[in-house]
Amino acid sequence: MTIFVSTDWLAAELGKSDLVILDASLFLPGTPRDPRAEYEAGHIPGAAYMDLPTLADPDDPTPGQLPPDAMMTQRMQALGVNADSRIIVYDNSPTHSAARGWFMMRVYGLGASAAILDGGLPKWVAEGRPVESGLPAIAPGDAVARLDRTQVRTKADILANLDSGAAQLLDARGAGRFTGAEAEPRPGMASGHIPGSRNIPSSAFFAADNGMKQGDELRRLFAEADTDLDNPVITTCGSGVTAAIILAALESLGKTDVSLYDGSWSEWGFDPATPKATGPAA
Structure with a gap:
């Protein structure tokens, strides 16, 4: 299975015993939308609610950090994920948070394969495909997370990279947040970006039908951000969600030396000791 699957593909696979569909919708802080309520009101038939906003380490002060193995295992088993499951993750969010869900499946070694539904629920609904409401009955799974x-970077790794320059940093936040012209959505957080990083807003990766751009269109985005696809990349954003979009885009082009800074600006921007830059990428 590729990183992205089409709505046609998923429609043909619905109901297969090894298929697990997860709704990974998540919204930025302050967005007046409730992902759980929206899931219960209408979701792809058989899909389970991943509850991505709460699937994080409760003991880490930085929001949204990857959870402990035991927590991830318990949640995935409750969602019916087995060791041999084919997992399809989708969202109904302008943050395209399915990429974060997909990244988590992969980084925890869950299922036989995992992919993102290209276009998500908006495309599925626009095509007139079926949805259901309520909560489905789910048989517990046996997956172990x-x-x-090795696929995740820490603040210490980023500080070391500032000196070594071994990897390129790509930031998926909007241009206003990257430059510091717009305030961060979390109170008390500094504005700006990690010195030396480049900016490709996550919204730039998607076409009018909500699907991800492909091939030469993607390569053009990276070229415009002066990204050398022959060298390693670390992706970052506000809290590790949209950073996964850049990671998925790069991997769809066959680039595998890519990792994600999970703390992202939520950690870096709150730490008064970390260096920060404002304005366009230098």
Whole structure:
């Protein structure tokens, strides 16, 4: 299975015993929408609610950090994920948060394969495909989550990279937040970006039908941000959600030396000791 699957593909696979569909909708802080309520009002038939906003380490002061293995295992088993499941993740959010859900499936080694529904629920609904409401009955699964930390970067890694320059940093936040012209959505957080990073707003990766751009269109985005696809990349954003979009886009182009800074600006921007830059990328 590729990183992205089409609505046609999913429609043909609905009801297969090894297929697990997860709604990974999440919204930025302050957005007046409730992802759980929207899921219960209408979702792809058989889909389970991943509850991505709460699937985070409760003991980490930085919001949205990857949860402990035991928590991830319990949640995934409750959602019916088995070791041999084919997992399809989608969202109904302007943040395109399904990429974060997909990244979590992969980084915890869950299921036999995982993919993102290209276009998500908006495209599914626009095509007149079926939805259902309420909560489906789910048979518990047997998946066991084990976090592969080699795919995740820490603040210490980023500080070291500032000196070494070994990897390129790509920030998925909007241009106003990257430059510091717009305030961050979390009170008390500094504005700006990690020195040396480049900016490709996550919204730039998507076409009018909500699907991700492909091939030369993607390569053009990276070229415009002076990204050398022959060198490693670390992706970052506000809290590790839209950073996964850049990671998925790069991997769809065959680039595998990509990792994600999970703390992202939520950690970096709150720490008064970390260096910060404002204005356009230098």
